[in-house]
Structures are given as C-alpha cells and as structure tokens.
Amino acid sequence: MKRPYGPGADPTGWLRQYHRPPAEGPTLVVFPHAGGSATGYYTLSQALSGAAEVLNVQYPGRQDRLGERCIDDIGEMADQVVEALLPRAGRPLVLFGHSLGSIVAYEVALRLESLHPDRAPIGVIVSGRPAAAIHLSRGLSLLADEDLASSISDLAGTPPELLADKDLMSAVLPSLRADFKAAESYRGAAGTRVSCPLYAYSGAQDHNVPREGLLRWSEHTSAEFTVRFFEGGHFYLQSQEPEVARALASDLHTLTRTALLTPTH
Template sequence: MNVAVRRQDRSGWIRQYHEPAAGGPTLVCFPHAGGSAASYFRLSAELSQAAEVLIVQYPGRQDRMGEAAVEDVRELADRVCEALMPWREGALALFGHSMGSVVAYETGLRLQHGPVGRSPVGLIASGRTAPSVRRDRGLHRRDDAGIIAEMAELSGTDPALLNDAEMLAVVIPPMRSDFRAVETYQSDPGTRLRCPITAYGGDADPHVSHDDLVRWGEHTASAFATRLFSGGHFYLQQGLSEVVAAVRKDLDGFRAGHLE
C-alpha cells in the first residue's frame, strides 16, 4: 500500500499521513510484525480529527527496504525515542498492535525515565500478551512455508499476496526478523508504566485470550481496562469504526486521568 506522506522525521522512523487536529494529543502508533506504517493509514484518517497521529516505520520495509531490520525490541524502542525528540510538547499516548504493543511499552518506559520528561499519558496495547509473559512459538525459526502458513491463519494478509512469490520474497525477511525480536523479548521483572493502560483484543483471536490481555494490568501503576472487539487477531481491519470510537474514548480518559 503506497500512500502520500504528509510529514516524516529526518531519520525515517516517523510518518504522518494526515493534518492533525488543533489542540489534540499526539498518538504514536506501532505496527505489528511484518507490518508497515501504511497499515495504520485508515486509522490515522479517522483519528486525525481528534489527535496528531504519528506512525512508526520500522526499517526493512517499504521505503526503508534497503536498511537492515532491527531484531531486538529494546533497540527498536531506543530508536523510536530518538526519533520522537521533535515532538516534545503536549500529551503523548501510545498505540501498538501485536509486536507493536511491546515496542510501544518499552518506548513508554524510556520516555517515562528519559531526560526530556515526556512521560506518556496512556498506552493502548492491542492483540498481544503482556510483556512479562514470554511466548516463543518458534515462528522466527520456521521456513518460508511456515511463515506463509502463519500469515494465512491470522487472516491479516491479502490472499493475493500469499500467492505472489515475488512479493513474498520481499515481505518474509523483515517478518522473520520481527518474529525474532518479539519471540526473544521479555520485560525486566517489575517494570511498570505510571500511566494508564488499556488492552484491546479480538474475541476470536487464536493466540491471545482475554486472560492474556488482563495480564497487562500488572504493568501499570495507574488505571487499567480491557476492551474486546468482534474478530480475530486483525480485528482492527473489520471493526475500524468501533476501534476508532474506543481509542477516542481512551484518549479522553488518559488526558482526564481515568478510564471507563
């Protein structure tokens, strides 16, 4: 998916697709394993009426195809924090889906303890077990056929792509690197954010249960809530309007200091 970029930082890590709302919070979105910034284009279009939506572009995909993928969640978070330096003012919230949830969490920890005092006001963690739960399904050790099978099972990939050998040759290497990053990651014991966390999930996700989402509550010293949506791992694609409404509600709650 090729879309016009309104603004990006010099490092290439941050994209902005739409004119932001005046006076709204900044929402930083982190893609799933194998995903690109463009995967949040529709969400950005809807939420930019209420927030300044920034989207992370990991190396190794789309216009960053020539760069080596980063295979460590903590290094990804370090690099994102550096890239966010130009956005120092106002409320900042984080949204991550699947692998993006733990990258967002580690980014939040760095912002919370960083020199610029830019603690996030809230984190929305979607489609992912809590940082304290290490779940290695061996995806990064699979051959190409095994990774294609995982893509098909999760129903987040255009079926036409699964039969396009040329495109798969481009997509699979960064996806394997992302799987390695997330499957070898586990948070340091006892780490918590000071801000609220909301955990989102699909009620038919084959790999992330409601109990898995509840474990995110262990990683905040503030308010916590879970929200279930109809659908599987990529419930966001089918239920965009419901997700947008929930995110807007949570952004308001983050800024007010409470969740409903």
C-alpha cells in the first residue's frame, strides 16, 4: 500500500500527497479517470515531485474509501474537491485530469474562479476526453457486470489479472459504474469558460477522442489554448509516462511563469 507523505494528510479524504514537494513551485492536482484511483497516478506524482506539490484526488467508493458512498454526479464531486482544496493556500494551482477527471477538473476550475477567485487556478490541463460541451454517453453505466468489465478491457487500461479476479472486480464495479453514470449524465458546460490557460492532451491513436472534439476545448477558455498529442491510445499516460511527465513539468513551468508576469486586477 502506497502511504501518503505525512505532512500532506488530508482530513476530507479527497486528496493524497505521496511525495515531499519542492520548496517552490505550483500545486498540481491530479484527477483520475473513471474507475481510477489516486495510487494509479503514484509514479506520475513521483516523476513530478521536483516540479510541483502533487495532490492526487481519491474519489469515494474505492481502495481506502471503499466503504463510502460512490458519487455519480460530476457537480457533487467538484463541490467536494473544492472544499478539500480551499485550506491548501499558498502555491499557484494547476488542475490536471484524465478522461472523467478532465471534466471534474474543469468544473472545479469554474467553481474556484466564480466562488473563490483568490484560489483560482493558473492553468487547467485536460486529457483523454473531447471538450466539456460535448455530451458523451455509450450507456456503459447501464450494462450488466460482465459487459461492463468487458468494456474496460477494451480500453486497455486495466491489467488482465484484475479483470480475471471476480472477487476484486465485484468490489471495483460499483465505483466504476458510478463514475460512468457521472460522465454520461454530465451536461451544462456549453457556453462556460475559464479565464486561465487551458491545455489539452490526447493519445494520437485514441479513437474515443476525435481530433475535432479535442480542439473544441478551445471554446472553454478565454486565455491561451494549447494541444499536445502523444503516441498511444486512451491510456497513453501509462505507455508514455516519462514523456508525459516531461511535458507536464514544462507546462507547469510555463504556466507559473506566465502567472507571475500577468498583472492582476
């Protein structure tokens, strides 16, 4: 079991900090994909620990939060993450989310900008999903357990040994189903935008994220918009982690420098 770094303990249960942060630098909040967990982004946190204070979000209903109620609404998830983040002031804030995590991160950014402008992020980095305004639903949350397990196998993001473990899958499927329901019921982002820069990442061979859908993230920012493509499919983060970590470190540096040079009003 990967233990959180001591001083980073979070009383709300939503945030995990696994590595000692640098003396300076931004806070990077990492939002996992559907069915994902904080520990799934442990090595990415480790790779970025010299560039940022990295906080991995842990959704309820999995791992050490297994006994908690799963949340199947993006707005509720975003509200609770905002509450968890508010006490952690002091560093510039950047939000990074993959797939489901991208829309949770985006909704957290909208809430921080409108309700807590003193904690508004200096950048949002989304990954593995078309723009928030595009409604996506393949009805995955309605599938029978076996079909739902098969669907995540098709995404190539789940180890085969996990899929073969029926007891483990029975523990995992409720949170996965809730995550898919949250993603499939998500609407209302059309016409919204953040005022900070927004970067969009994608696997070049990810058939779930058409290029035109990714580019439409530009509609969701009034500031700079940047796109990065990496070799791989939907879970390119795993196969290309060193390259992704380098890109994130570079983008964190750019976002922090830009924020320092941008006058506030």
